[in-house]
Amino acid sequence: MSENKVINQTAEKTAAPAASAVTMAERDMAKVTAKQRVVKVLVQVALYTFLITMALIVLFPFYWMLISSVKSLEEYNLAIPTLFPLEFHFENYVEGFKTAQLGQLFLNTLYVGLVSTALSLVITVISAFAFARLEFKGKNALFAALLATMMIPGELFTITNYQTINNFLGLNTLGRKLGSDFLMSLGNWSNTYTVLIVPFLVSVFYIYLLKQNFMQIPNELYLAAKVDGTTDIKYLWKVMIPLAFPTIISITILKMMGAWNSYVWPRLVANDDAHKLITNGLRGADFTVDNMIHYPRQMAAVAIVSLPLFLVFLFLRKYIMKGVSRSGIKG
Amino acid sequence: MKKIVCILLLVAMIVPMCFAFTGCKKEDDGKLHIKFYHTMGENLRKVLNQYIKVFEALYPEYKIDHEQIGGYEDVRDQIATEITANKQPNIAYCYPDHVALYNLALAVKTLDGYIDSDEVITRADGTTEILGLTEEQKADFIQAYYEEGRQFGDGLMYTMPLSKSTEVLYYNKTYFDVAQKIYNSEIELDINGNPVYLTDDKGNFVLDGEGQKQTKPNPNKGNEMYNLFVPTTWDEMELICARIVAIENDRLPAATKAKADKVEEVVISETELHKIYVDKEGKKLAQVIPLGYDSESNWFITMCEQLGLPYTSAEGEHFLFNTEAHHEFVTKFREWYIKGYVTTQEIHGAYTSTLFTANTGTKSYMSIGSSAGATHQRPKKNAQDVYPFDVGIASIPQFNKENPKVISQGPSLCIFEASEEEMKASWLFVKFLCTTVEFQADFSRESGYVPVIKSVNTDPVYADFLANANGGDNVAALSVKVCLEQEEYYYTSPAFNGSAKARDEVGKLIQAVFKLSTTTADVPAEVRKLFNKAISECKYHAQ
């Protein structure tokens, strides 16, 4: 429970303005002596040197990925690697795309991402609404129970879910007994999109996050709306969702990123080409040419897979950083 | 209020909608669908499709749905999972270990009932066959392959062989031939076996009175080092490895030899002295590893068989490969490894065929690998569109020539529990694949695997295929030919739950023992430790 408290605090603190740290420094500048001023400059130089060095180190893998992806195999294999490609081989991207069959993987992943995000949002919004606005028996106990499940590592669920999805509610066994193909297909989820979507539709954390956000909207608005005869759905749509929109966007992006980056569960349950997700396809792809890994093509494929994430980041940085600082979960 | 309910209903409907795309529902064509999982690549699937058509013409009431599920392990994992949900396929490619796993759930159908059945079946073209196998059909199978179906400890038949492979010794025939030539020749020959001519100071050939180029006397005539032959025993193999290393040292350029810090001398016999050039870091200057052995696991198990040592047992104590004798042979081969005679796939980091076919860098001149991989042991054609060397293929070396042993591997087929009707249809199809001469012949030609029935030789196309065997374009045929000649040598290991783990572990043992640091003080103690660890690992997984 206390973990959540911490998260909550973090959320508020991140929202605080960033600029204030510097203003004080400026005020103090007047007081310092010339010597101190020199020290100050030196400190700033040191700070920038350190930060820029670290930033370069952090960036280096991306740089290496990009330059490697356009090198020829011969150039890549040079004893002393070149830090800038001698010539550009953009065909690596075509080959990498083909080798890893990224087209199909991309579509699979996009489908899973879109459907699971949409369904997940609907469930999250109505659940958060119920917790935030409605009064009913057992609400607090239920909410506490939900939060308690967050403590348990997901691997613990996986084992049983792995059984569940092969024989959902025993429907597969029943179907086989009754000779009903339909029942069997209802019970058999492996190598379907269902298995990639349904088990992860409910995220207790997102419900919690959105509930907190909804709570900040004054209850009077809801009561007034009720008196006017506005339905819950209309109120939700017209008032609450717009007010909590930033949070909803954060959730959407994180959920989409989750689909893009998921690896473990898909590897267990969806190995066929028609449902394989992009990360699994990329890791499983064989870039070997003449018994040597064709690193440039591999790097090109990696770059292609990384690109959408960067684009999302570029345009929606604010929401991602906000969401992340609150959630502390990757994707 | 209605709207809320509507929305909720909508949600309730969307969720099942996801379920709905689960169902690539089979179209109801009134046929009995038989599901078959395998690992065949595109080319083999073509062959399979062709014969499925033939089968379905004979039995129009059946439809074979086949699917490639990645590699063997993918097939195994997927079926194991599907068994727990009662949705396993009807037929699958299998290795004995897989059958042992499936049988934890008693999911594999025993075939004895079908094999012995004399029920007469009428086919669509009006002809009949009996459900079981005729005596001729039984006799037609290569016995060792057929008996593999019974290796599960209870004497019952669980699998039918589809196509098989074994391990063979690939050797660089050109290299061996040239060495022999040098050993016997009166005149000096270069490394390609061509005469070396006398030249003057300016590099011009010295001509004799008749305008012929003058040859030089051969310094290596009778030099035992050059006496290379295809080894048939492991002792011979050790000698040949030593000789190849010596030849490569002998052929080092003078400049490289000059760089050597030390010259180690190895006395083989009175007439045979090998020189090994070593630099100051102790690194050997000649880039050669004479032998590559692809599968560490096969190596270990085959050595057990050849030496008459126990390996595993389906009954009682499963893991029997931890005796002094086992430690001894692995330690012996470790010495080979340290001397640079041999490497394996895992230690090398790639199939050892990459060393065998290499043009530059470290090279090997012998390679023990799957007979089905013959085309991978063939070097790439060079700029003149010829193979740089000819591949020779022979049986692997033995410890006891009187009782030779080679491993039998390759896929079998098993049938899973289902309705009587489905199992019967599955059996008919399995029988069709295993006993149809044309299919066996075509499949073998396409895959490089060995057919499981002897009568393929009556197939004219196949006979032609074998007749044209050579060490270049038709290297696959050469490999099949060698395999067919050693049909009496095959052995198989018992299959039980945990036998796959034993296979993995003995393979790792070879690697671990080979990789023991050369500075290890008490090698036998370390080896014992590694063996004990492997046994306990096996036991954990067999429980």
Added chain:
Amino acid sequence: MAGFLQKIKFDKWKGWLYLSPAIVLLLIFTVWPIFNTLRIAFLEDYNSLTAMRGVKFDFGFANFAKVLQYDGFIKCLSNTMLLCILTVPVSTILALVIAVCLNSIKFLSRFIQTIFFLPYVTNSIAIGMVFAAMFSVIGNFDSGLVDSYGIINNVIGWFGGKPIDWMGTGSGEWPNYVVMVIYIVWNALPFKILILLGGLQSVNKQYYDAAKVDGTSRFRVFTRITVPLLSPMLAYVVITGFIGGFKEYSSIVGVFGDGMGPIGDAGRLNTMVGFIYDALPQQQLGRASAAALILFGIIFIVTMINLYVSKKKTHY
């Protein structure tokens, strides 16, 4: 009036109605698994294949005993712990230093901050492959027949170091760990920097003003003011770091592939989560469940210890 009463009645179960999709899904995919995993963990040698045969399993601690006595599991456990112990402090300290530095600069602060956040929006498998490419030696390290020692070894070479076989066939265990630690720290930095920077920016400036007046040294300000004030955030990143660390898996797959180790020694870097997943295709669910419960136990205990320590040390 009757309508109003009806309405009140409806309101009573309306909340449950709205929550029903979430509850149903949670019951199936979260609550049931908790009970089932607990049950299976105590059924000796539970295997879903044998279960199909209708075998009854004994109830007891055998799965736990077997797992804990199994060297392979102990290896996974020690790998996981080692990676945790190595990466969490390193990444936390580094993140703290970077966050403090970022907080002390004005020009380009936002831009640099964005750069540091970049590793967060990556696919850990994909970028793991980039790290693998950077550390890989092309050729055969043992025999010295190497085309290229790779960029990292070249950089080491510029500083006069000797090339190391980081992750190839026959590479040592420590080089493997070093690669993983570098990658995991790289991957963990952005989240920690973000949280700590957020914390720093909301620290009340009066404390610093007071320190300035006293003429306290920078280092003292850092240890006596910044760190204590930041302690809730530090506790938070350490706890989440440990929880994440104990569940380490996909970053190793990214670098070393499915084999979880260099070629020739698959499973060398396997972790607790990897152990659990490996048991699933073989249907050894009893032992997988026992391992999962052990993992849960460890995470629980470590979190409790962390909370206890941070409660003692945290200053609000």
